[in-house]
Amino acid sequence: MSRHLLSAADLTREDALLVLDTAEEMALVEERTVKKLPTLRGRTVVNLFFEDSTRTRTSFELAAKRLSADVINFSAKGSSVSKGETLKDTALTLEAMGADAIVIRHAWSGAPVNLARWVHGSVVNAGDGTHEHPTQALLDAFTMRRRLGRVEGLKVTIVGDVLHSRVARSNVLLLSTLGADVTLVAPPTLLPVGVESWPAQVSYDLDAVLAKSDVVMMLRVQRERMGAAYFPSQREYARRYGLDVRRASALHDDAVVMHPGPMVRGMEIAPEVADGVRSTIVEQVRNGVSVRMAVLYLLLGGASPAIGGDA
Amino acid sequence: MNYLVRDVRPYGEGEPVDVRLVDGAIAEIGTGLSDGDSRVYAGGGAVLLPGLVDLHTHLREPGREDAETVETGTLAAALGGFTAVHAMANTDPVADTAGVVEQVWRLGQEAGHCDVAPVGAVTVGLRGEQMAELGTMADSAARVRVFSDDGTCVSDASLMRRALEYVKAFDGVIAQHAQEPRLTVGAQMNEGVVSSRLGLTGWPAVAEEAVIARDCLLAAHVGSRLHVCHVSTAGSVELIRWAKSKGWDVTAEVTPHHLVLTDDLAASYDPVFKVNPPLRTAADVAALRAGLADGTIDCVATDNAPHALEDKEAEWGAALPGMTGLETALGIVAETMVLPGRLTWRQVAERLSSTPARIGRLEGHGRPLAVGEPANLCLVDEAAPWTVDAATMATRSRNTPFAGRSLPVGVRATFLRGTPTVLDGAPA
Ligand SMILES: [Zn+2]
Numbered sequence: 227m228s229r230h231l232l233s234a235a236d237l238t239r240e241d242a243l244l245v246l247d248t249a250e251e252m253a254l255v256e257e258r259t260v261k262k263l264p265t266l267r268g269r270t271v272v273n274l275f276f277e278d279s280t281r282t283r284t285s286f287e288l289a290a291k292r293l294s295a296d297v298i299n300f301s302a303k304g305s306s307v308s309k310g311e312t313l314k315d316t317a318l319t320l321e322a323m324g325a326d327a328i329v330i331r332h333a334w335s336g337a338p339v340n341l342a343r344w345v346h347g348s349v350v351n352a353g354d355g356t357h358e359h360p361t362q363a364l365l366d367a368f369t370m371r372r373r374l375g376r377v378e379g380l381k382v383t384i385v386g387d388v389l390h391s392r393v394a395r396s397n398v399l400l401l402s403t404l405g406a407d408v409t410l411v412a413p414p415t416l417l418p419v420g421v422e423s424w425p426a427q428v429s430y431d432l433d434a435v436l437a438k439s440d441v442v443m444m445l446r447v448q449r450e451r452m453g454a455a456y457f458p459s460q461r462e463y464a465r466r467y468g469l470d471v472r473r474a475s476a477l478h479d480d481a482v483v484m485h486p487g488p489m490v491r492g493m494e495i496a497p498e499v500a501d502g503v504r505s506t507i508v509e510q511v512r513n514g515v516s517v518r519m520a521v522l523y524l525l526l527g528g529a530s531p532a533i534g535g536d537a
Numbered sequence: 538m539n540y541l542v543r544d545v546r547p548y549g550e551g552e553p554v555d556v557r558l559v560d561g562a563i564a565e566i567g568t569g570l571s572d573g574d575s576r577v578y579a580g581g582g583a584v585l586l587p588g589l590v591d592l593h594t595h596l597r598e599p600g601r602e603d604a605e606t607v608e609t610g611t612l613a614a615a616l617g618g619f620t621a622v623h624a625m626a627n628t629d630p631v632a633d634t635a636g637v638v639e640q641v642w643r644l645g646q647e648a649g650h651c652d653v654a655p656v657g658a659v660t661v662g663l664r665g666e667q668m669a670e671l672g673t674m675a676d677s678a679a680r681v682r683v684f685s686d687d688g689t690c691v692s693d694a695s696l697m698r699r700a701l702e703y704v705k706a707f708d709g710v711i712a713q714h715a716q717e718p719r720l721t722v723g724a725q726m727n728e729g730v731v732s733s734r735l736g737l738t739g740w741p742a743v744a745e746e747a748v749i750a751r752d753c754l755l756a757a758h759v760g761s762r763l764h765v766c767h768v769s770t771a772g773s774v775e776l777i778r779w780a781k782s783k784g785w786d787v788t789a790e791v792t793p794h795h796l797v798l799t800d801d802l803a804a805s806y807d808p809v810f811k812v813n814p815p816l817r818t819a820a821d822v823a824a825l826r827a828g829l830a831d832g833t834i835d836c837v838a839t840d841n842a843p844h845a846l847e848d849k850e851a852e853w854g855a856a857l858p859g860m861t862g863l864e865t866a867l868g869i870v871a872e873t874m875v876l877p878g879r880l881t882w883r884q885v886a887e888r889l890s891s892t893p894a895r896i897g898r899l900e901g902h903g904r905p906l907a908v909g910e911p912a913n914l915c916l917v918d919e920a921a922p923w924t925v926d927a928a929t930m931a932t933r934s935r936n937t938p939f940a941g942r943s944l945p946v947g948v949r950a951t952f953l954r955g956t957p958t959v960l961d962g963a964p965a
Binding site: 313314332333334335336337339340354355356357358392395418419420421423424 | 725728729730731732733734735736737738739741805806807850851852853854855
């Protein structure tokens with residue numbers, strides 16, 4: 227693996243499988259009464275969050291602590307982040323504190339790439355603007371593998387606001403690396419111009435692809451998209467692209483339903499589906515910790531010879 | 538001081554000649570001229586061109602003197618071979634009154650590196666609502682003939698129509714920054730394959746092309762002159778070609794950076810490559826080169842846009858758009874147009890000197906290399922490659938996208954009305 231995890235495209239197939247396999251080992255630790263490994267004792271992990279995301283920050287914090295790392299939560303929300311000076315100054319401050327890894331969440335696409343130029347430690351992208359969220363894709367793949375036994379060859383349908391979704395971008399890249407067969411479903415307004423260059427198929431018709439899907443991943447649709455005329459109304463969106471009970475019944479028996487959270491119940495997903503047996507939503511949260519433990523462990527040079535070092 | 542410039546080739550053609558400059562004008566052109574009382578400057582076989590004229594420069598003064606001043610910006614211009622630049626109006630305060638344009642013009646005169654022709658804002662405060670006092674700016678000491686809200690588009694069709702009509706009274710021209718604002722809300726880079734991957738909001742080609750099409754039709758309807766700033770797409774070239782084929786009075790410029798750089802550079806998220814209009818695709822670059830070669834695009838203008846370090850050393854989305862370009866313009870034109878045989882040096886003189894001077898109605902610039910003409914001159918060393926170093930440029934800013942690039946030609950000397958502003962590639 228390279229020093230940073232900025233994009234799912236940074237991961238080769240071997241890297242990605244190594245993360246997933248390592249995450250399996252980490253998951254075993256979590257089943258113990260003492261859920262802690264001494265692996266990263268003396269190392270410092272900084273959670274640098276320019277955007278609120280309690281769920282992702284907590285997941286990384288728990289992952290780092292279970293590896294015995296020192297964790298600093300550096301919330302830059304509220305300070306002036308309109309100027310990049312802030313990011314560079316913050317980077318230099320964290321550098322001076324001896325951060326071994328910086329986990330960054332930022333509203334601007336590419337901010338982790340900028341940060342990586344200014345620090346010596348490892349940078350982990352915990353979601354940048356509408357660009358990527360690679361650990362989400364890793365935990366999604368991990369969840370698929372646990373539920374369905376494999377990722378390769380799976381038919382994965384990603385539904386919703388692909389245009390603004392960092393989860394979709396990272397998932398498309400990682401899933402294609404791992405040999406899954408991805409279909410994006412959205413109203414044409416919520417697909418980016420240029421999507422035809424992505425390693426995925428595109429459909430505007432959810433009903434047409436559901437029966438063939440092994441995995442349906444529903445993306446959050448923010449209500450403000452309606453005001454910007456991406457679609458006429460919440461009701462029409464839900465009718466055409468929401469995963470309601472009727473639609474979910476078209477899925478085959480083993481198919482699973484995923485959601486990266488937070489959900490808008492009744493919009494992109496019906497509560498009965500979100501809470502049903504197909505749903506992996508709770509597992510995804512739990513698996514997030516294992517996968518992030520694996521990422522931090524591998525980036526910070528765990529014992530395995532297959533990891534660490536500058537690539 | 539009179540100069541005898543020895544051993545230069547006008548327009549890069551024929552055998553070397555000597556050129557004597559007396560009282561700000563070309564007094565003599567010939568071979569084996571005697572020194573007389575002239576100071577002799579060895580031209581070293583350089584290409585002799587009329588001093589370059591830039592229709593589109595941001596000098597940032599007044600308001601952002603930390604990024605550039607008229608003094609530093611015009612020195613950069615002289616080092617790039619320019620003897621005149623048009624200074625864009627988006628300063629603080631905006632150049633929308635006679636007072637501000639006269640101040641900028643006077644600062645240019647005082648600096649003395651090149652002439653500064655202020656561009657007047659089309660609308661008060663660049664707000665796109667009320668026409669600025671264009672006639673008063675035209676009648677001022679600054680003699681404004683080019684009007685532009687550059688940085689933003691005059692998007693209101695009715696206001697654009699009236700502005701095009703109004704400036705006919707003093708032979709002015711509206712230079713439009715063509716950008717449909719509703720199609721570019723939050724736009725960060727060219728909309729296409731690369732933006733889809735990088736998760737950066739797209740700036741679609743149609744947002745430029747739709748405004749150009751509308752403005753060409755408006756200019757035709759009212760019989761006015763239109764100049765299109767920084768054309769960046771293949772579709773825009775087609776539209777301008779069409780407008781010219783109708784005989785309409787439409788001119789256009791292309792920047793050096795749009796002649797060579799493409800949108801995939803954004804993958805670095807390095808804001809040095811963030812510019813407005815954005816870098817486009819390789820197909821657009823090819824169309825722009827072809828358009829400049831066949832005359833569809835009339836001239837090269839730099840859109841030199843210096844920015845302070847903190848405005849560029851930022852996340853892509855937070856950084857300001859713009860690139861410096863005065864000191865590298867001729868090198869890029871040589872690399873992309875002259876060396877590949879798309880333009881001769883005589884055509885370079887048209888596209889970087891006589892045509893922009895004509896569009897800007899600038900007297901004394903862009904004149905032929907002939908006895909009796911003003912001695913505004915630029916000497917180009919053809920075999921003098923140099924490597925761009927952001928830290929050692931004359932501009933106060935460091936946002937050149939060409940840092941580390943080797944450019945094939947260098948400016949050896951620049952003369953402004955017979956007085957050297959640059960000699961041996963350094964300030965005179
Ligand atoms: Zn502009």
